[in-house]
Amino acid sequence: MAGVLGLLIFLIALVGVVGFLVAGIYNQLVAKRRLYQNAYSQIDVQLRRRHDLIPNLVESVKGYMQHERETLEAVISARNAAMQATQRAAGAPGDPRAMQQLGEAEGMLTGVLGRLFAVAEAYPDLKADRSMGQLMEELRTTENQIAFARQAFNDAVMRYNTAREVFPNNIIAGGFNFAEAQFLEEASPEVKEVPRVSF
Secondary structure (H helix, E strand, O other): OHHHHHHHHHHHHHHHHHHHHHHHHHHHHHHHHHHHHHHHHHHHHHHHHHHHHHHHHHHHHHOOOOOOHHHHHHHHHHHHHHHHHHHHHHHOOOOHHHHHHHHHHHHHHHHHHHHHHHHHOOOHHHHHOHHHHHHHHHHHHHHHHHHHHHHHHHHHHHHHHHHHHOOOHHHHHHHOOOOOOOOOOOOOHHHHOOOOOOO
16 A cells, blocks of 8 residues: 555656646747747837838939839839738748748848849939938948847747757647747848948
8 A cells, every 4th residue: 555655656746747847848938939029029120110211212212213113113012012021920920931921022122122222323413312311321220230130030040949859848849839930031142231322
């Protein structure tokens, strides 16, 4: 009888230790997931700032670049697509499809902004416009902040993915459906550089 009671106490203690271990790993994974979600919110803030600057930029150049309607329309179209991708990604940071779509949309926006800046070089009055210079500086600063926020997000995703893949965390992650998070990668080589402007 004493042996059975001792075995029962041992099993209860073992279940308790395993329960604490599972709860600890679960909480660690939740915390790391929250960290990368928070890091994405910083990207979201900067992308929204970028998207808000673009209509002002288009308005500033519209008067000078009357013959470049196609370029201006491409900028607005790319901005709208990037805004939609940003909203989708904000609803599911780390989701592979949302991150891929966001990277592609932002890459397209960066590409058309680069074209706009290249065309703007042919307009000396525009290059001398003070408000245009201020907008360009704000955009350049925002682009740098996006790059820093992207790096922080990708670092947080790496820590989360590593935590969910190591043993015994991988067992808990699989059991509680902690899916792998996706990095926010630049979709094209043009995205790797801030659009260059020499105003």
